[in-house]
Amino acid sequence: MEAGESPVIRRFSRIFTLTDDERRWLEAVAGPHRTSSPRRDIIQQGRPIPFVAVVQDGWLFRYKRREDGRRQILSFVLPGDLVGLHRRVVPVGGHALQSITPTRLATMSDTQISALAAEQPRLADAMFRLSALELAMMHEHALRLGRMSARERVAHLLLELWTRLRCTGECTSTRFFFPLTQEMLADALGLSVMHIHRMLRDLQNEELISFEDRRLTLRDTEALAELAEFDPTYLGLRRNFALE
Amino acid sequence: MEAGESPVIRRFSRIFTLTDDERRWLEAVAGPHRTSSPRRDIIQQGRPIPFVAVVQDGWLFRYKRREDGRRQILSFVLPGDLVGLHRRVVPVGGHALQSITPTRLATMSDTQISALAAEQPRLADAMFRLSALELAMMHEHALRLGRMSARERVAHLLLELWTRLRCTGECTSTRFFFPLTQEMLADALGLSVMHIHRMLRDLQNEELISFEDRRLTLRDTEALAELAEFDPTYLGLRRNFALE
DNA sequence: CAAATTGCATAACACACGTTATGGACAATG
């Protein structure tokens, strides 16, 4: 895995070894780039999905909002992830997509997408696999929300984010840039801001994690993984990937 | 929508009008049928996905189990639903599939699946749409688990099941066969059995629902929908489908 | 046909987590 490659290529490289042709195709597919400042709704709930794109840079999240204002964050979207993939079959999205940091998306035209299956069947498979992975992450998210304690939920989510970042080379140690607010964590994990705060304080006091600046350090990944029963196989990685 | 048709055909008919050719293809695609008695694991967590199939009859659910024995039910699988769709790209499943009632599955061969895109592009699209729907239901499930009260969760799930059953013609009134135990509801909704019991008792006392035999009656669907902010558009149906 | 298990029910008690209130550091804004 070379430095300087786009996150998509690093992402696909995890699935299989890319041929030069496929590599070129992936580099060429990126249509016009769309940039966005932080805290902008890029796709709105109940509105048409405007494009298919690959995240080149930045963090985002998908969320649903209830009439009374309560918000549920469904998933975090990191560099190398795809958005809007279901545009062709479900033109109107049931959830919104919001940027957390400044972001850069590489859009893909509808014609490129529909030509994919015929021209690059292995890449089409890889995309299918990525969308299967998205479902698998939602399954794990349901497990977190339904059957984990607050403490476990926090630890589990932090480990998932760390693992996904390492998977595309966005992170190479146990410290990484962490732009999520406590409110976002609360809305992702089905908890109150107060309680997220308590859990983060506890984990810090126990020296399992620490914050400096806007950076998070996982000080004892094994203890965290045991605490949360974290097993990254659902991310399409082998069991001990997190402990390398 | 005619009686006696297989649930798959009724399901696909909701998406678009099937040609005679497509109808024949769908009827022919059903390979060997697999039947199962209640409470059997048909697919096991961490084991290869043995086949792709359409549910012809019966209720099932997908679930994950934690090391300490706690269980999270991810989704309920009803007649007309597809299972094992990701087999080709993710051979090992991250969750199990269990039958609730006696079930009948119509399996589809791998060659049929891979020929689908070329031979029946509209059916392939419909399947893609069904898998997008599965993701949308997981999103709604996350919303239930993370940001609804126990009372709302119960009402919302009952309405979802009712709507899905009506969608394939399994149910035509507000009363339907309901094989879920309180334990299953608890494990689906992230609650304790005791609390599910409390909520069901309350809803019964308020005459919003009632049970006779193993049949559930929704006595006031509008009140339930308002209570739970239920809006079936995420099921690919128009907003007021539930109130027809 | 016993025996064991499952599903449902009621009650008392416990606690994990939510709510509300308040303040301070910092960043964004006019």
Place this chain on the structure above:
DNA sequence: CATTGTCCATAACGTGTGTTATGCAATTTG
């Protein structure tokens, strides 16, 4: 450069939901 808002922090208190115990009818099992 005030001003406003955001994010984080600490504290006291309230409650929705979990836990444990127990019984009984219906079902499954040997």
